[in-house]
Amino acid sequence: MAATVIGEGLTIEGEITSEDEVAILGTVRGALSSTDIVQILPGAVVQADVTAAGLSVAGQITGNVTASDRVDLQAGGRLIGDVRAARLTIADGASFKGNVDMDV
Amino acid sequence: MSDSNEVSILGPSTRVTGRITGKGGLRIEGKVEGSVEITGPAVVADGATIDGDFSAESLDLGGVVTGNVTTTGAVVVRGGARLRGEVKSAQVAFEPGARVSVRLNTPFEIEF
Numbered sequence: 535m536a537a538t539v540i541g542e543g544l545t546i547e548g549e550i551t552s553e554d555e556v557a558i559l560g561t562v563r564g565a566l567s568s569t570d571i572v573q574i575l576p577g578a579v580v581q582a583d584v585t586a587a588g589l590s591v592a593g594q595i596t597g598n599v600t601a602s603d604r605v606d607l608q609a610g611g612r613l614i615g616d617v618r619a620a621r622l623t624i625a626d627g628a629s630f631k632g633n634v635d636m637d638v
Numbered sequence: 639m640s641d642s643n644e645v646s647i648l649g650p651s652t653r654v655t656g657r658i659t660g661k662g663g664l665r666i667e668g669k670v671e672g673s674v675e676i677t678g679p680a681v682v683a684d685g686a687t688i689d690g691d692f693s694a695e696s697l698d699l700g701g702v703v704t705g706n707v708t709t710t711g712a713v714v715v716r717g718g719a720r721l722r723g724e725v726k727s728a729q730v731a732f733e734p735g736a737r738v739s740v741r742l743n744t745p746f747e748i749e750f
Contacts, residue, residue, distance in 0.1 A: 541664075
């Protein structure tokens, strides 16, 4: 399990920084950065710019996303915002609106 | 106690600046600058610091809290923990070694 888990009923408004894996099931508004992996799980609502090593989206996020490694938009996931990452996957059934910059 | 499935954890390297609200239990191992207002039980672990007002069902404190603490249940301040602020709680325990500078408000009736 991730070192930081923002559970289903929890809302954080503000700035979150971490050096560990962050799993979100609840609500985050503001900004989130981790030097590890960030997982936006089904049911999660994120209205924040996210910076991470890797990001997987199975919930909803509105905000710009920057990943040093990769972004995986999973089935059922919804991302509205720009993506800056070397690698991006968008699964069948995912929703995405925004620009992609793979830094080429 | 609240549903144990709804447990949130803020790990040791996690720092939050802002407001934390919601349902379920919360374990804080990192740093919080801002208010915490939850309906479930809270654990502030050794090494954790909170700078802000704190409201929860209960508080098990091993770290440092600077701010007012309000709980419907018990507040336990462990040895080595530090607490500064006003405490409004039905039940309060300070273990030996706890360092507190608090104004206590534990509502009770004296019966004869």
